[in-house]
Amino acid sequence: MSRVASARDRRRWETAVPLVGAALLALYALPIAWLLVAQSPGRILASLGEPFVASAARNTLVSATASTCLALLLGLPLAYWLARAEFRGQTLVTAVVAFPLVLPPVVSGMVLLSAFGPNGLGGVVGLSVDGTLAGVVLAQTFVASPFVVLSARSAFERVDRRLEEVAWTEGVSRWRTVRRVTLPLARRGILAGATLAFARAAGEFGATLMLAYYPRTLPVQIWATFQGRGLDAAVPVAVVLVAVASGALVALNLVGGSSLVGVGE
Known part of the structure; x- marks a missing residue:
């Protein structure tokens, strides 16, 4: 192939790829843009002034933050174990971790309600989580934590094991090695997982609706407003x-840009 043909082919490729990608980008952006421009700022501020909306917004922030922290607390050790250990059944464990991602959200809620509701473990121990903020956090953690585990596992796998081994030969404890070496090197992947988990938790509807209709989060409040007052009332x-x-x-990305896991380089 001549240099002229090669240059022409490269220009066509560089033109075609962004155009094709722009079609999907438009699918993402246009509905959100329309949602924002179709409502006047005054109407949106008026919605914020309604007590049930303010309460739902607060519940969403509190529960999504709690579930993301819980996903990090429990998910990072699991992710590190999956990245470093070699054992029979590892593929099965990974499949179990990813299982909530393929379940329909309503089915996730049904599973959780059956297991932890008054007719499940909740009834056995006399402590049911349905209809509580703890139930909301449980539902959000179930559907969102796989993002943390899978993203963090990939990030840990990219960290050279020899760096950890050098620290161990110098007498540094395993925990300190992970905290000072592994976590800083893997923090971008951890941040990506935490960001996806928070977004998934904040937008969770089906599982939350089944397990804990109250206290309402914003997704549930949107549905309730749509059912009771129509689309025009639900859009704001x-x-x-x-x-x-x-x-x-x-805010999460700004905090994570310096140090998501609380350690320096």
């Missing part, structure tokens, strides 16, 4: 959810 509440989730994700 949806804008509030977009604003709350976007602001929280920006």
Whole structure:
């Protein structure tokens, strides 16, 4: 192939790829843009002033933050184990971790309600989580934590084991090695997982609706408003959810940009 033909082929490729990608990008962006421009700022502020919307926004932030922290607390050790250990059944364990990602959200809620509701373990121990904020956090953690585990596992696998082994030969404890060497090197993957987990938790509807209709989060409140007052009344509440989730994700990325896991380079 001549240099001219090669250059022409490269230009065609560089033109075609962004155009094709732009079609999917438009599918993402246009509905959100329309949602934002279709509502006046005054109407959105009026929605924020309604007590049930403010309460739902608060519940969303509190529960999504709690479930993301819980996913990190429990998910990082599991992710590290999956990345470093070699054992029979590892593929099965990974499949179990990913299972909530393929379950329909309503089915996830049914499973959780059956297991932890008054007719399940909740009834056995006399402590049911249905209809509580703890139930909301449980539902969100179930559907969102796989993002942390799978992203962190990939990040840990990319960290050279020899760096850990050098630290161990110098007498550094395993925990300190992970905290000072492994976590900083893997923090971008951990941040990506935490960001996805928070977004998934904040937008969770089906599992939360089944397990804990009250206290309402914004997704459940949007559905309830749509059912009771129609689309025009529900759209401003949806804008509030977009604003709350976007602001929280920006803050999470800013914090994670310096050190997600609380350690330096």
